[in-house]
Every structure is written in structure tokens, then in C-alpha cells.
Amino acid sequence: MRKASADAAGKASGKVSEKLADEPIPNPMTTVILADIALRAGGALLRRGVETGLLGQKFGTRKAKKIIKGRGLTQTLVGTALARVATRSVPGAIVVGGGLLAKTLYDRRHAAAQKAKGTEQVDEQAKRGKKA
Structure with a gap:
């Protein structure tokens, strides 16, 4: 055996x-x-x-590439964390989606000031991308 x-x-x-x-x-x-x-x-x-x-x-494509390149570590980590929270659970998706909706409504209400501020921030990020 x-x-x-x-x-x-x-x-x-x-x-x-x-x-x-x-x-x-x-x-x-x-x-x-x-x-x-x-x-x-x-x-x-x-x-x-x-x-x-x-x-x-x-x-425009050239400026878009500079904006992406100029993204800081904090911005990348926050974006990644929010995406994970939103994709892992329904409550997470509701919270993140609600936050995005609230931000969009706030920006629309304060359109002139937000447009100027946002344009300034994008230009600054594109400048950082040029150096990297």
C-alpha cells in the first residue's frame, strides 16, 4: 500500500x-x-x-499637462482618498457626491469671486508643473 x-x-x-x-x-x-x-x-x-x-x-492640451504635472502631494492624496471613499460604499458615495454638489452650488452662487480665485489657482499649479 x-x-x-x-x-x-x-x-x-x-x-x-x-x-x-x-x-x-x-x-x-x-x-x-x-x-x-x-x-x-x-x-x-x-x-x-x-x-x-x-x-x-x-x-488647452499643453496647459492641461502642466496643471497635472504641478499637482502637489496633498492634492493627490485628497483626490485618491475621496475616490476610495466614494467607490467603496454607498454611504461614502452619497457623502462625497453631496460634498461635490454643495461645492458646485456654492461656486455658482459666488461665481465671479470663485472664477477669479480658481483661475489664479490653476495658473499657479500650471507654473509649478512647468518647473517640475
Whole structure:
């Protein structure tokens, strides 16, 4: 009985090693890590393209790229945190969406002052992007 189980184990391990030899990456965890890196890089490229496209409609492509480049660490972290909160739960989406709606209504009510202030902030961020 022991010999039969030892033979079965030997055949099974032979099949496993043959399969591993056929795979380009034998360690499955490496495959998971590579997939994660590829997805994150693809997501970052897609996000940058969408940002440039949306900002490019309003400011022009060259200025849009400078604005994105001039974004500070705090601004990036706040944007990432808000996106995570909004996408992880329905209450989070309601809170973030409500905050955006409130900000939009506030900006519309104070349109002249907000437009001047926003234009100044965008120009400053674009200047920082030029230096980077």
C-alpha cells in the first residue's frame, strides 16, 4: 500500500514539474504581482489621459499637462482618498457626491469671486508643473 501511494505521489509530482516547466512564470505569486502592477500602470495611464482630455477642453492640451504635472502631494492624496471613499460604499458615495454638489452650488452662487480665485489657482499649479 505504501509503495502504491509513493508511486502515485511520484507520478503526481512529475506531472506538476512538467506543468511548471511549460509556464513562463512558475511562481503563481509572481504572476499575481505582475498582474497587479500591469493593472495599476494601465489605470494610471488611463487616468492621466482622461484628466488631460477633460482639462484640455477647457485650458488647452499643453496647459492641461502642466496643471497635472504641478499637482502637489496633498492634492493627490485628497483626490485618491475621496475616490476610495466614494467607490467603496454607498454611504461614502452619497457623502462625497453631496460634498461635490454643495461645492458646485456654492461656486455658482459666488461665481465671479470663485472664477477669479480658481483661475489664479490653476495658473499657479500650471507654473509649478512647468518647473517640475
